Amino acid sequence: MQSNYLKKLREQSPLIHNITNIVVANYVANGLLSIGASPIMSSAIEEMDELPAICQALVINIGTLTEAQVKAMIKAGKSANKNNTPVVLDPVGVGATTFRQESVQTLLHEIKFDLIRGNAGEIAHLAHVNWSAKGVDAGTGKANLSQIAKDVAIKHNCIVAISGEIDYVSDGIKVAKIVNGTHLFPKITGSGCLLSAVCGAFLTLSENSFELTVNACTAYAIAGQIVQENLESTQTGQFYIGLLDSLAKIDDEIVERYANISFE
Amino acid sequence: MQSNYLKKLREQSPLIHNITNIVVANYVANGLLSIGASPIMSSAIEEMDELPAICQALVINIGTLTEAQVKAMIKAGKSANKNNTPVVLDPVGVGATTFRQESVQTLLHEIKFDLIRGNAGEIAHLAHVNWSAKGVDAGTGKANLSQIAKDVAIKHNCIVAISGEIDYVSDGIKVAKIVNGTHLFPKITGSGCLLSAVCGAFLTLSENSFELTVNACTAYAIAGQIVQENLESTQTGQFYIGLLDSLAKIDDEIVERYANISFE
Amino acid sequence: MQSNYLKKLREQSPLIHNITNIVVANYVANGLLSIGASPIMSSAIEEMDELPAICQALVINIGTLTEAQVKAMIKAGKSANKNNTPVVLDPVGVGATTFRQESVQTLLHEIKFDLIRGNAGEIAHLAHVNWSAKGVDAGTGKANLSQIAKDVAIKHNCIVAISGEIDYVSDGIKVAKIVNGTHLFPKITGSGCLLSAVCGAFLTLSENSFELTVNACTAYAIAGQIVQENLESTQTGQFYIGLLDSLAKIDDEIVERYANISFE
Numbered sequence: 184m185q186s187n188y189l190k191k192l193r194e195q196s197p198l199i200h201n202i203t204n205i206v207v208a209n210y211v212a213n214g215l216l217s218i219g220a221s222p223i224m225s226s227a228i229e230e231m232d233e234l235p236a237i238c239q240a241l242v243i244n245i246g247t248l249t250e251a252q253v254k255a256m257i258k259a260g261k262s263a264n265k266n267n268t269p270v271v272l273d274p275v276g277v278g279a280t281t282f283r284q285e286s287v288q289t290l291l292h293e294i295k296f297d298l299i300r301g302n303a304g305e306i307a308h309l310a311h312v313n314w315s316a317k318g319v320d321a322g323t324g325k326a327n328l329s330q331i332a333k334d335v336a337i338k339h340n341c342i343v344a345i346s347g348e349i350d351y352v353s354d355g356i357k358v359a360k361i362v363n364g365t366h367l368f369p370k371i372t373g374s375g376c377l378l379s380a381v382c383g384a385f386l387t388l389s390e391n392s393f394e395l396t397v398n399a400c401t402a403y404a405i406a407g408q409i410v411q412e413n414l415e416s417t418q419t420g421q422f423y424i425g426l427l428d429s430l431a432k433i434d435d436e437i438v439e440r441y442a443n444i445s446f447e
Numbered sequence: 448m449q450s451n452y453l454k455k456l457r458e459q460s461p462l463i464h465n466i467t468n469i470v471v472a473n474y475v476a477n478g479l480l481s482i483g484a485s486p487i488m489s490s491a492i493e494e495m496d497e498l499p500a501i502c503q504a505l506v507i508n509i510g511t512l513t514e515a516q517v518k519a520m521i522k523a524g525k526s527a528n529k530n531n532t533p534v535v536l537d538p539v540g541v542g543a544t545t546f547r548q549e550s551v552q553t554l555l556h557e558i559k560f561d562l563i564r565g566n567a568g569e570i571a572h573l574a575h576v577n578w579s580a581k582g583v584d585a586g587t588g589k590a591n592l593s594q595i596a597k598d599v600a601i602k603h604n605c606i607v608a609i610s611g612e613i614d615y616v617s618d619g620i621k622v623a624k625i626v627n628g629t630h631l632f633p634k635i636t637g638s639g640c641l642l643s644a645v646c647g648a649f650l651t652l653s654e655n656s657f658e659l660t661v662n663a664c665t666a667y668a669i670a671g672q673i674v675q676e677n678l679e680s681t682q683t684g685q686f687y688i689g690l691l692d693s694l695a696k697i698d699d700e701i702v703e704r705y706a707n708i709s710f711e
Numbered sequence: 712m713q714s715n716y717l718k719k720l721r722e723q724s725p726l727i728h729n730i731t732n733i734v735v736a737n738y739v740a741n742g743l744l745s746i747g748a749s750p751i752m753s754s755a756i757e758e759m760d761e762l763p764a765i766c767q768a769l770v771i772n773i774g775t776l777t778e779a780q781v782k783a784m785i786k787a788g789k790s791a792n793k794n795n796t797p798v799v800l801d802p803v804g805v806g807a808t809t810f811r812q813e814s815v816q817t818l819l820h821e822i823k824f825d826l827i828r829g830n831a832g833e834i835a836h837l838a839h840v841n842w843s844a845k846g847v848d849a850g851t852g853k854a855n856l857s858q859i860a861k862d863v864a865i866k867h868n869c870i871v872a873i874s875g876e877i878d879y880v881s882d883g884i885k886v887a888k889i890v891n892g893t894h895l896f897p898k899i900t901g902s903g904c905l906l907s908a909v910c911g912a913f914l915t916l917s918e919n920s921f922e923l924t925v926n927a928c929t930a931y932a933i934a935g936q937i938v939q940e941n942l943e944s945t946q947t948g949q950f951y952i953g954l955l956d957s958l959a960k961i962d963d964e965i966v967e968r969y970a971n972i973s974f975e
Contacts, residue, residue: 198846206472206488208734208775212900217947222900223846224734227777229810237807238846247472249491279501282493318462318487318502370695372476372486419481420691427948431898470736470752511736513755543765546757582726582751582766634959636740636750683745684955 188388188398189435193219197239197387200263201380202226202256204246204275207373210423211244214377217430220384226251231258236266240383243290244376245283246275246319253286260294269297269386273379276319277301278308291339297392299335300344300379303328309335320369321347329358329447342392344382346375350400354393361397362443363404365411367422374426378403381430397444405441406433452652452662453699457483461503461651464527465644466490466520468510468539471637474687475508478641481694484648490515495522500530504647507554508640509547510539510583517550524558533561533650537643540583541565542572555603561656563599564608564643567592573599584633585611593622593711606656608646610639614664618657625661626707627668629675631686638690642667645694661708669705670697716916716926717963721747725767725915728791729908730754730784732774732803735901738951739772742905745958748912754779759786764794768911771818772904773811774803774847781814788822797825797914801907804847805829806836819867825920827863828872828907831856837863848897849875857886857975870920872910874903878928882921889925890971891932893939895950902954906931909958925972933969934961 198221201211208224215222225234228251235241241263243256263270272290277283287309299309304316307324310331314324328351336343336355345351346368350361368374378400385399386392410425462485465475472488479486489498492515499505505527507520527534536554541547551573563573568580571588574595578588592615600607600619609615610632614625632638642664649663650656674689726749729739736752743750753762756779763769769791771784791798800818805811815837827837832844835852838859842852856879864871864883873879874896878889896902906928913927914920938953 196845204488205469205733206476209473209737209900212734213947213951216898216900221846221848223804223807224732224775225808226775227810229778230808233808233810247488247490250493276487279487280489280494280497282491282497317460318485320485370480372473372480415696417695418692419477419695420688423477423691424688424948424952427951428946431945431947432943468752469733470740473737511752511754514757540751543751544753544758544761546755546761581724582749584749634744636737636744679960681959682956683741683959684952687741687955688952 185439186398187435188385188395189402189433189438191388192384196221197384198223198237199240199242199380199383200225200234200238201242201244202252202259203244203376206246207376210373211377211380213427214430215380215384217427218381218384226255228255228258231255232262235259235263235268238268239387240269242271242273242380242383244273244275244379245286246376248283248286253289256290257293260290264295269383270294271298271300271379271383272296273376274299274301274305274309275376277305278316279318296339296341297386298342298344298382298396299339300346300382302375303345303347306335306343306345307331333358342396344396344400346378350404352393352397352400357393358447359397360445360447361401361404363401363408363441365407367411367419368407370419371423401442401444402433402438405438406430408441449703450662451699452649453666453697453702455652456648460485461648462487462501463504463506463644463647464489464498464502465506465508466516466523467508467640470510471640474637475641475644477691478694479644479648481691482645482648490519492519492522495519496526499523499527499532502532503651504533506535506537506644506647508537508539508643509550510640512547512550517553520554521557524554528559533647534558535562535564535643535647536560537640538563538565538569538573539640541569542580543582560603560605561650562606562608562646562660563603564610564646566639567609567611570599570607570609571595597622606660608660608664610642614668616661616664621657622711623661624709624711625665625668627665627672627705629671631675631683632671634683635687665706665708666697666702669702670694672705713967714926715963716913716923717930717961717966719916720912724749725912726751726765727768727770727908727911728753728762728766729770729772730780730787731772731904734774735904738901739905739908741955742958743908743912745955746909746912754783756783756786759783760790763787763791763796766796767915768797770799770801770908770911772801772803772907773814774904776811776814781817784818785821788818792823797911798822799826799828799907799911800824801904802827802829802833802837803904805833806844807846824867824869825914826870826872826910826924827867828874828910830903831873831875834863834871834873835859861886870924872924872928874906878932880925880928885921886975887925888973888975889929889932891929891936891969893935895939895947896935898947899951929970929972930961930966933966934958936969
């Protein structure tokens with residue numbers, strides 16, 4: 184996989200508007216800065232017209248959702264759609280409660296998303312496939328994730344990315360399987376949320392959302408993989424911080440060298 | 448102190464629902480993941496019936512309390528009580544303002560807690576004992592902490608844990624004094640909040656809340672103690688991150704070796 | 712620059728009330744603890760009379776502003792003014808949206824601030840000077856920052872500090888130029904927010920707000936500079952954590968040795 188996306192991202196340093204949760208707001212901001220983008224965090228309804236108009240992407244994350252946030256998300260999403268700003272949905276723990284399920288249905292109805300990114304439990308829920316998700320964690324199941332990614336992509340007419348030991352990215356026709364990554368990702372909070380934001384930053388770089396999402400997921404997985412090479416499996420704190428360093432250090436050449444992707 | 452609680456915790460990986468503050472939400476989530484539990488953070492009133500029913504423990508923390516949160520806490524607490532889910536109260540800085548004092552009284556009236564965990568200033572306040580707390584910090588005083596722990600445990604018919612240089616845990620009859628720990632704990636924010644969440648995770652492992660709380664406090668104190676062994680006293684940032692690593696690495700054997708507990 | 716402010720700060724350990732954003736609440740609390748102060752975070756309107764009365768400084772930060780927070784800020788600011796508690800304003804990304812602009816105008820009208828601290832984009836906006844700010848980042852421009860600091864200081868009758876490659880601090884008459892610092896500051900989130908809180912802690916130490924702000928900005932810049940000496944330019948995560956260690960380690964002697972300040 185040859186590309187110059189990381190180089191381009193750092194040259195353009197896109198401004199990314201995040202409507203996100205209180206758990207990961209800090210880490211997502213630091214991660215975006217590390218990789219070369221510029222974050223702005225806001226859920227204030229008063230800013231939801233203007234911010235998506237001055238930002239290059241909008242990332243909506245339901246990790247600690249409130250009723251007020253749902254309203255802000257809809258307003259921001261509509262503004263982004265009007266301005267042709269790419270919009271990403273991270274349906275954190277969508278299956279866990281009725282409130283999350285209904286809110287995500289509302290968001291999917293009101294906003295045109297360019298990308299939905301979640302773990303297996305979250306995307307399986309959107310596909311109405313049986314899966315034992317565990318709160319906001321992926322949980323376990325036996326469904327065909329490649330097919331699920333494709334189905335949800337067709338249903339919502341967007342790119343879908345499922346993150347896990349293997350990442351699946353689909354546009355409804357093609358499916359990319361990315362085998363990079365590390366078992367340490369699920370041991371830190373917000374590793375998925377940050378990936379959604381990184382995908383948002385990549386989506387500002389061209390019109391090819393599928394290729395950009397594949398590249399974003401691959402670069403991110405490799406950044407984690409490289410940190411893990413020098414750590415014991417219990418060094419979750421060091422991994423948390425090391426991932427920021429790695430996102431700043433990784434470049435297109437490293438991604439090309441490490442990438443392990445196959446297409447279906 | 449011989450036990451297999453850490454082993455058991457990692458096998459069961461209990462789902463812990465935290466209603467917590469914006470300062471420590473991230474650290475508590477990371478700390479729970481590190482020790483082997485699975486966190487979910489939410490204060491949305493719409494989720495407060497369902498979440499405590501699917502979680503194995505509920506941890507209520509008043510660090511950045513709002514009126515909306517108090518309502519959510521009551522609803523979640525009642526749901527947890529109905530489902531026999533253990534509930535922990537962390538009365539952060541309760542003495543600092545009238546709003547915190549009144550809210551904690553309301554919570555104690557509406558919810559049956561299994562454990563109240565705080566610093567000396569916070570628990571002394573609940574015992575109506577004179578103590579110079581300092582905002583959310585422990586402050587200084589000369590009261591008999593062992594007696595205070597016992598009194599508050601009797602009054603609220605639950606386990607009480609006071610954290611500090613020495614930890615005191617009481618069920619109203621016995622008092623355990625834990626001498627493990629490090630002076631670096633009060634130099635980072637959220638070290639007490641994370642301990643409350645870790646106690647919540649331990650409380651899912653059996654019916655013996657006193658023993659479980661003693662074990663949780665001891666394991667946590669030792670995790671910090673071990674990190675400090677390799678640090679200078681000014682390395683607060685390294686301690687913050689190292690504690691996560693240590694919580695992931697610590698096991699029942701290490702706890703047994705380091706534990707320094709006496710009973711009254 | 713000879714002073715004993717860091718020594719004094721650690722002896723007095725002032726209690727600092729922060730009304731701040733969800734992105735940096737944790738880092739600001741940890742940073743204040745590291746340097747020797749004691750943080751309390753709260754935006755609850757119910758606490759806004761009492762907290763400024765028991766705290767030694769109030770720091771108002773509009774990073775993730777809401778309508779409810781604006782009301783809380785006004786109440787807290789008035790209480791602080793009544794109690795002669797120093798008040799700091801950090802107008803994060805003030806130029807980005809109408810809501811931020813109008814809210815800051817309201818705050819400046821209702822509250823007497825002792826210090827306004829921001830990046831070039833934010834303070835240029837307050838001076839109605841043309842500047843291409845970028846969301847919450849400084850952006851670029853060609854205005855005379857020394858003059859801008861002076862103008863805004865005169866207009867609002869307070870100290871003004873502009874942070875960046877060079878820091879400018881003015882009381883409306885004098886301007887101090889601080890050349891210490893590191894290019895890594897803008898690569899982490901909240902480095903400016905934490906500096907505002909550190910300035911709040913310094914302002915509790917005497918009546919000389921100009922000298923105290925110069926000292927706070929210099930000490931903070933040097934703390935960062937020292938961390939960077941041992942890091943590669945991509946180690947943003949290590950810088951984030953190392954800055955906490957450095958704030959704990961730095962003392963008045965180190966500040967004197969490193970300080971590079973000129974006065975206009």
